[in-house]
Amino acid sequence: MDTHAVWMDATREHVQLPEDGQIRGCMAGCWIRGIDIANKHVKSKNRSAPVSENVYLLLLVKLYRFLARRTDSNFNKVVLKRLYMSRVNRPPVSLSRLSCLTKNVTAKTAVVIGTITDDERLDVVPKLSVAALRVTKSARARILNAGGEVLTLDQLALRAPTGSNCVLLRGERNAREAVKHFGRGPGTPHSHTKPYVRSKGRKFERARGRRASRGYKN
Numbered sequence: 001m002d003t004h005a006v007w008m009d010a011t012r013e014h015v016q017l018p019e020d021g022q023i024r025g026c027m028a029g030c031w032i033r034g035i036d037i038a039n040k041h042v043k044s045k046n047r048s049a050p051v052s053e054n055v056y057l058l059l060l061v062k063l064y065r066f067l068a069r070r071t072d073s074n075f076n077k078v079v080l081k082r083l084y085m086s087r088v089n090r091p092p093v094s095l096s097r098l099s100c101l102t103k104n105v106t107a108k109t110a111v112v113i114g115t116i117t118d119d120e121r122l123d124v125v126p127k128l129s130v131a132a133l134r135v136t137k138s139a140r141a142r143i144l145n146a147g148g149e150v151l152t153l154d155q156l157a158l159r160a161p162t163g164s165n166c167v168l169l170r171g172e173r174n175a176r177e178a179v180k181h182f183g184r185g186p187g188t189p190h191s192h193t194k195p196y197v198r199s200k201g202r203k204f205e206r207a208r209g210r211r212a213s214r215g216y217k218n
Helices: 025-031 055-070 074-084 095-101 137-145 153-159 177-181
Strands: 109-117 129-135 149-151 166-169
Touching: 055 074, 055 153, 074 109, 074 166, 095 109, 095 137, 095 166, 109 153, 129 137, 129 153, 137 149, 149 153
Parallel strands: 109 129, 109 166, 129 149
Antiparallel strands: none
């Protein structure tokens, strides 16, 4: 009989106790009702380590695990979580977006757990202090020429172990081309999903659902 699931209505009058008065073994089940918790299927879907085998990334994880554990800074916990992420979830940030987001916080270091890329449409690069996993060659040159600085994450940990005077930024995760094809089927009412087509010419998916004269128009 499963003593954890079945309640046995027993009292001290029904059970003869040992001389020392301690309840042991099967008798303990008469007095204590257990709770069945299905721990078998209770699990976290979040990453607890990166899948990448990059040794430099693993060293950064080791560093920020220590900082997240030994400091009360939420900044280090967020950095550690983002180091675990896949590349799809670590989108790049362009110089133009960096300059826009740091317009009012020029005295702080912009931290990107990902790649900082160049943007040729940006004419003048402001003086920036950035720290990132990776900075492209042209973006690094433009930042340094403007009098800014580029730090690695281990250098940032030495300068700001708790993330003080740092602002954490990230790119748009849904800016990928693949995301444009997600959603309701293309051609269905009120759908703006991009179709998978061979070409974008006059003869390709331009009739039903695209013109009011051919059924309906979204």
